[in-house]
Every structure is written in structure tokens, then in C-alpha cells.
Amino acid sequence: MTQQQNRIDRRFARLRSEGRKALVTYIVAGDGGLENTVDLMHQLVASGSDLIELGVPFSDPMAEGPVIQKGHERALANKASLRKCLALVKEFRSKDADTPVILMGYDNPIERMGAEAFADGLQEAGADGALTVDLPAEEAGPLNEMLEARNLRNIFLLTPTTSDERIAEITRLASGFVYYVSLKGVTGAGHLDLDSVRENLARIRRHTDLPLCVGFGIKDGASAKSVSADGDGAVVGSVLVSAVAEATDGAAAKDRIGAIVSEMRTALDS
Amino acid sequence: MSKPSSPIDYGAYPDARGHFGQFGGRFVSETLISALDELQAMYARLKDDPEFLAAFDYDLAHYVGRPSPLYLAERLTAEAGGARIWLKREDLNHTGAHKVNNTVGQALLAKHSGKSRVIAETGAGQHGVATATVAARLGLKCAVYMGAEDVKRQSPNVYRMKLLGAEVIPVESGSKTLKDAMNEAMRDWVTNVDDTFYIIGTVAGPHPYPQLVRDFNSVIGREARRQSLEEFGQLPDALVACVGGGSNAIGLFHPFLGDESVKMYGVEAGGDGLETGRHAAPLNDGVPGVLHGNRTYLMEDEDGQIIETHSVSAGLDYPGVGPEHAWLKDIGRVDYVTANDDEALAAFRTLTRSEGIIPALESSHAVAYGLKLAASMSPEQNIVVNLSGRGDKDIFTVAAIDGIEV
Structure with missing residues (x-):
């Protein structure tokens, strides 16, 4: 890669040199109140998150299980939007210059804004990349160019059903890290198969040196530790979105997600 | 907008990646790509196969009428x-x-795929009924996703599907109509992609569905x-x-x-x-x-x-x-x-x-x-x-x- 390092690359380089695994955390922007999102992001970092995936709410989140779907619905009821997500990242960035942040969402809000305006918006807000769930490699070209031109990373999903040929194609476009979806299913599903994760990570490793983070089906420190044993990190989402949903106010949400992330951090570092 | 000057070969659309001009394509999460590739390859093999077409024509004549x-x-x-x-x-x-033209065709594809279960989304219930019908005929398990609002306003079709042996799953998310039923069917498919064939009812969805639903209709x-x-x-x-x-x-x-x-x-x-x-x-x-x-x-x-x-x-x-x-x-x-x-x-x-x-x-x-x-x-x-x-x-x-x- 000829590009200069950005926050994502620096973070994974540091973790690698320390022999530690990355803890990637996901919450939905605006869920639990737009006014609380930035506080929650700082709490994620304080409790041990290495990278934040900020979920951009969408009316039709096709790949999400019920927990995250409801998070999107609550966020939209709170009038969250892609534009406001960018503003939240900017606010977060004013107090945290180091923690990488990517926006994770669906293509239509980006289409509406325009790929170029979106990439400009990410750069201006101080975000580090994007993961667009329903934009597979064959449709991702135009957005990819816009991101690359701004030294932003494009995170792709790989799954148990991705063929070797596609892994090669996708890892050519991918940057930052690769998100391996541990199971066939939607977010929050429960049937984690560690043997399959191990085999598939080895298969992917033959095609790329990018960090490999594993998500879907990770509920606690133990599952985070076991899935990341053969990769570079774990992604956790649904349990955090559940915790935000169950909290009665912003302070309670901070406490709950703080406790979950701390427990995972401790397990990952043990 | 004016008509193009040279004649268009409409049969040449969609292109290999499922595009009709700037429209169409394949915007799904990665898990489904291999299932779509498999479907596309199977359809490419069968769509001009005389035996497949004869079976389709036979069903249209003798089952659909x-x-x-x-x-x-x-x-x-x-x-x-x-x-x-x-x-x-x-x-x-x-x-x-008309919905049955497509479900008869896709049922033949499902049979070729060897999958034991079919799913569908439905709005008015016509596609759900047409899917439940062909599933009953082929002895396939069938689940139909239907927006909770539509379940209320189309109760005769809901009962019809149940009589045919299908499980009707009311969808409570979003606006509780057809679009949400389609989201939920996609989620089911992602989860059960190994044994499930998704019979989409309209000319939307990811490539190759717009093409094959068009061809059958x-x-x-x-x-x-x-x-x-x-x-x-x-x-x-x-x-x-x-x-x-x-x-x-x-x-x-x-x-x-x-x-x-x-x-x-x-x-x-x-x-x-x-x-x-x-x-x-x-x-x-x-x-x-x-x-x-x-x-x-x-x-x-x-x-x-x-x-x-x-x-x-x-x-x-x-x-x-x-x-x-x-x-x-x-x-x-x-x-x-x-x-x-x-x-x-x-x-x-x-x-x-x-x-x-x-x-x-x-x-x-x-x-x-x-x-x-x-x-x-x-x-x-x-x-x-x-x-x-x-x-x-x-x-x-x-x-x-x-x-x-x-």
C-alpha cells in the first residue's frame, strides 16, 4: 500500500507490536438519544475499545437481527441521519484524536448524499473509513475510489460462503481491516462455530496481510477471546445495542456498555 | 426523454452483472453472493434447455391452465x-x-437445486398463495413472510396459505408491509441459505431475480x-x-x-x-x-x-x-x-x-x-x-x- 498510514493502520500496528487483539465496538448513532452518542463513544474507548463502528441508522437494515433492527428504529425516531452521524464523529474527534472511527451502514443514505460528498464528509469529520453492508465488491468501485483518494479505508465483509476467488477479489479492494462474519445469519445470532472460524480465517490469511476481525455471535469476553485467537480482533455489537436499549437514561447506558466492554477487554488481554 | 435512435436489443438486458443501464445489479450482504452466483449459473444452464422449458410449458398448460x-x-x-x-x-x-407463472418456474429451479425448503415474501398474499401452492405440489417446506398490516387486510389469503401447509410469519418491523416482509425473507435466506430457496415474487431483488421473474412471466x-x-x-x-x-x-x-x-x-x-x-x-x-x-x-x-x-x-x-x-x-x-x-x-x-x-x-x-x-x-x-x-x-x-x- 502506497498510502500513508491512517488511524486504523496505526492502531492495528500498535496492537500487533504489543501482541494484543483488537476490540471493535458497534453502537447505533442516535440510539439512546442523539445527545448521548458521543458520551457513549468516549465510554467505549475508556473501557478498552480500540476502534468504533458507528452504526448509521437505515429504515431497512436487511442484514440485522431483531436487536440491532430495533436500535435503528429507535435512532430514526430520534431523527438520526447520515448527516448527523458525521456531526457526531466530528464532535467525538474534538476530544479524541487517536481512536479510529468508521461508519457502518447501508448504501441508500450514501447514494442519496452522493459518494463524493460522503467521502468528503468522512474526511471533514475525522472519520477513518466506511463499511457498507449491502455494497459488495462488484458495486463498490466508485465509492472505493473516493475513499482511497482521501486516505480513508473501505472495510469489507467476508463470510463462510465467500469463495476463494472472491476473497482474492475483495481483499484487493479492502483496506484497514477485514471483517469476517463468523456465521450464516444476521447480527446477534447465536450459533458460533469456532472450527469453521479457524478454517476460514486461515483461508483468508492466504490472500491478505490485513488485520482480520471476527464479528457476529460474540456475546462476552469468553466468546471474544476464542474467536480472536486465530485472528486480530473481535467485533461486538448486539450486546451493546441491547444494553443501550435496556438503560433508562444516558448515564445508565454508559455504565452498562462500560461494564461489558471492560469485561471483554480483560478477557482479550488475559 | 427521447427514444434512442438505434434499435435496442431488449433481450440483451440485463448485462452479465444484472444491470439495466444504471439500474439493477446486486446490492446484498456478502453471505448471499454465493447463493446468487449458484442460482445465476443454474438459471443460465436451464433457461434454454429444451427439457426444462418443456417441463415449464407442461406445468403452465396442465397445472396453471x-x-x-x-x-x-x-x-x-x-x-x-x-x-x-x-x-x-x-x-x-x-x-x-399471474403470480403462479413465476412460482411454477422458480419451483422447477428449486427442485433442480435440491433444496428442501422455500420461502417467499408477500403483500396482497397472491404470491404467497402461489408459492404455498407449488410447495404443496412438490412436497417442499414453505414459509411466507407477510407484513402484519397486510395479514390483517388480506385474511382470506392468509388462511389459504395455511390450508396449503405453509407457515405464515407476520412481520412486525418497520411499516409492517411488503417491504418489511422482503427484508425479513432476506434475513431468513441469509440464515438458512444451505437448504432454502428464496422464491421472490416480483421483478425486483438482486440479480438474477429481475431477469428470471420476467422470463417466467x-x-x-x-x-x-x-x-x-x-x-x-x-x-x-x-x-x-x-x-x-x-x-x-x-x-x-x-x-x-x-x-x-x-x-x-x-x-x-x-x-x-x-x-x-x-x-x-x-x-x-x-x-x-x-x-x-x-x-x-x-x-x-x-x-x-x-x-x-x-x-x-x-x-x-x-x-x-x-x-x-x-x-x-x-x-x-x-x-x-x-x-x-x-x-x-x-x-x-x-x-x-x-x-x-x-x-x-x-x-x-x-x-x-x-x-x-x-x-x-x-x-x-x-x-x-x-x-x-x-x-x-x-x-x-x-x-x-x-x-x-x-
Whole structure:
């Protein structure tokens, strides 16, 4: 890669040199109140998150299980939007210059804004990349160019059903890290198969040196530790979105997600 | 927009990646790509295979009851006072709508795939019934996702599906209508992709669905073309069909696309009127975007969130439309117009009383525009209106509007 390092690359380089695994955390922007999102992001970092995936709410989140779907619905009821997500990242960035942040969402809000305006918006807000769930490699070209031109990373999903040929194609476009979806299913599903994760990570490793983070089906420190044993990190989402949903106010949400992330951090570092 | 100067080879679309111009494509999460590749490869192998086509034709003839008649509606023609109105009687198919053309075809694909379970989304319930029907015939497990709102307004079809042995799963997320049913069916498919075949009911979704659903429904247009030549010795002057996702319309239109003299009108659901914003007419009042696996015209807000649609007819109550229609609109080959709820209801009554045919509320939109169009044309001209389904399922809706308890 000829590009200069950005926050994502620096973070994974540091973790690698320390022999530690990355803890990637996901919450939905605006869920639990737009006014609380930035506080929650700082709490994620304080409790041990290495990278934040900020979920951009969408009316039709096709790949999400019920927990995250409801998070999107609550966020939209709170009038969250892609534009406001960018503003939240900017606010977060004013107090945290180091923690990488990517926006994770669906293509239509980006289409509406325009790929170029979106990439400009990410750069201006101080975000580090994007993961667009329903934009597979064959449709991702135009957005990819816009991101690359701004030294932003494009995170792709790989799954148990991705063929070797596609892994090669996708890892050519991918940057930052690769998100391996541990199971066939939607977010929050429960049937984690560690043997399959191990085999598939080895298969992917033959095609790329990018960090490999594993998500879907990770509920606690133990599952985070076991899935990341053969990769570079774990992604956790649904349990955090559940915790935000169950909290009665912003302070309670901070406490709950703080406790979950701390427990995972401790397990990952043990 | 003007028509292109050189003739278009409509059969060459979509391209290898499923694009119709800028529309179509494959916008799904990575887990589904291999299943779509597998389906595409299987369909490419079978679509010109004589044995497969013979099996499809046999089922259409002996199970569906095709060909469906092209019927000269004389009293309806007299009501309009202009061009002769011919009805393509898809309402006479087994299960009462055009939807079965596609489910019979996809059931053959499911059988070839060796998968033991089929799933479907449904709005009005016609596609759900048509899927449950072919599943019963082939002994496949069947689950149908249906918006909770639609479960309420289409209860006869819900019961029909249950009788046929399907599990009907009400979808409580989002607006609780067809679009949410489709989201939920996609989630099921992602989870059960190893043993499940997804029978999509309209010409939307990721490639290759818009193509194969079109191909299976094109029997409508092929028959109508032949029947027109037999009945009145020439091609029709105009075709009219309702457009929700657009499967009955593309089925009628596609075999005529190269016939420049044939004008085509796709009728979207105008709901309370285009000016009210309460409608389901993305081709008339939407913008290009990405939903349910393809790029097409959508009803959305300024942040790119999909908005709730409105139509008296559950089958048209969808914020998107098949990508081929989006393309046909942009190149100017088909005119997309609207009929409002009240116009569709009036046409429902007019056709019922003048011809003794109770049309589906979806098809009533096509009848409404057909009446208007015929009135503006001369008596020696011919219009084919696709009567895509029968209205038995809608009598409760119409009765409720009339304030009658059935």
C-alpha cells in the first residue's frame, strides 16, 4: 500500500507490536438519544475499545437481527441521519484524536448524499473509513475510489460462503481491516462455530496481510477471546445495542456498555 | 426523454452483472453472493434447455391452465367509448393471478437445486398463495413472510396459505408491509441459505431475480402477441398493466418491446393522489436509490430513508419498482402513469357490473387507466389491459369502504 498510514493502520500496528487483539465496538448513532452518542463513544474507548463502528441508522437494515433492527428504529425516531452521524464523529474527534472511527451502514443514505460528498464528509469529520453492508465488491468501485483518494479505508465483509476467488477479489479492494462474519445469519445470532472460524480465517490469511476481525455471535469476553485467537480482533455489537436499549437514561447506558466492554477487554488481554 | 435512435436489443438486458443501464445489479450482504452466483449459473444452464422449458410449458398448460384468454370486453369498451378494450385474463389462472407463472418456474429451479425448503415474501398474499401452492405440489417446506398490516387486510389469503401447509410469519418491523416482509425473507435466506430457496415474487431483488421473474412471466406477452394477431389481425396499439414491483407489467410488455408501434403504459398506485405524497408511485415521484438488492427508483426522504407508501391495494403498496421498469422509464420506451385509489375503486365496480368480472384492486388500476386511454383513442384501435388477478381477496376491503360488514 502506497498510502500513508491512517488511524486504523496505526492502531492495528500498535496492537500487533504489543501482541494484543483488537476490540471493535458497534453502537447505533442516535440510539439512546442523539445527545448521548458521543458520551457513549468516549465510554467505549475508556473501557478498552480500540476502534468504533458507528452504526448509521437505515429504515431497512436487511442484514440485522431483531436487536440491532430495533436500535435503528429507535435512532430514526430520534431523527438520526447520515448527516448527523458525521456531526457526531466530528464532535467525538474534538476530544479524541487517536481512536479510529468508521461508519457502518447501508448504501441508500450514501447514494442519496452522493459518494463524493460522503467521502468528503468522512474526511471533514475525522472519520477513518466506511463499511457498507449491502455494497459488495462488484458495486463498490466508485465509492472505493473516493475513499482511497482521501486516505480513508473501505472495510469489507467476508463470510463462510465467500469463495476463494472472491476473497482474492475483495481483499484487493479492502483496506484497514477485514471483517469476517463468523456465521450464516444476521447480527446477534447465536450459533458460533469456532472450527469453521479457524478454517476460514486461515483461508483468508492466504490472500491478505490485513488485520482480520471476527464479528457476529460474540456475546462476552469468553466468546471474544476464542474467536480472536486465530485472528486480530473481535467485533461486538448486539450486546451493546441491547444494553443501550435496556438503560433508562444516558448515564445508565454508559455504565452498562462500560461494564461489558471492560469485561471483554480483560478477557482479550488475559 | 427521447427514444434512442438505434434499435435496442431488449433481450440483451440485463448485462452479465444484472444491470439495466444504471439500474439493477446486486446490492446484498456478502453471505448471499454465493447463493446468487449458484442460482445465476443454474438459471443460465436451464433457461434454454429444451427439457426444462418443456417441463415449464407442461406445468403452465396442465397445472396453471394456460393459455389465458384474450377477451374482448364489449360492454367495457362501450363504457369508455373509444378503442376496443381486450382483457388478458390472468385472473383465470390457477390461484387467481399471474403470480403462479413465476412460482411454477422458480419451483422447477428449486427442485433442480435440491433444496428442501422455500420461502417467499408477500403483500396482497397472491404470491404467497402461489408459492404455498407449488410447495404443496412438490412436497417442499414453505414459509411466507407477510407484513402484519397486510395479514390483517388480506385474511382470506392468509388462511389459504395455511390450508396449503405453509407457515405464515407476520412481520412486525418497520411499516409492517411488503417491504418489511422482503427484508425479513432476506434475513431468513441469509440464515438458512444451505437448504432454502428464496422464491421472490416480483421483478425486483438482486440479480438474477429481475431477469428470471420476467422470463417466467413473459408467457403473458407471448400469448397476448399471438392472440392479438389471431383475434384482430394486428398488434395492439397499446398495452396497459399495473405496476407495483412490476412483474405482470414486464411479463406483458417484454415480448412487445421491440415493436415500436405498440405504446405501453405502466400504471402505478396514485393512492390519495400524487400531490398528497400518500401514494406508491416511485417512477412518477421517486428518485434512484438502492433497496432490496437493486438500484431503482424509490420513495425516500432527503436522508435516503425509505418512506411509507399508501395504496388501497396491498399488492402495489411498495416503495420500489423492478429495475427494468426504471430503465424503460429513463429511455422513454414505456410511459408510467398513475391511477388513484378512488379511480381504481370506480374501475373495480365498472368492470364488475359491465362484464361480470371482479378484478383484483391491483389490476383495477390498469382498468382505470385503460378506460381513460380508450376514451382518447378511436374505435378501430385496440388496447390490451392486463387483468393480472381476480378480486375475490379484495371483497372485504371494498365492503369495508362501503361500510358493509361481510
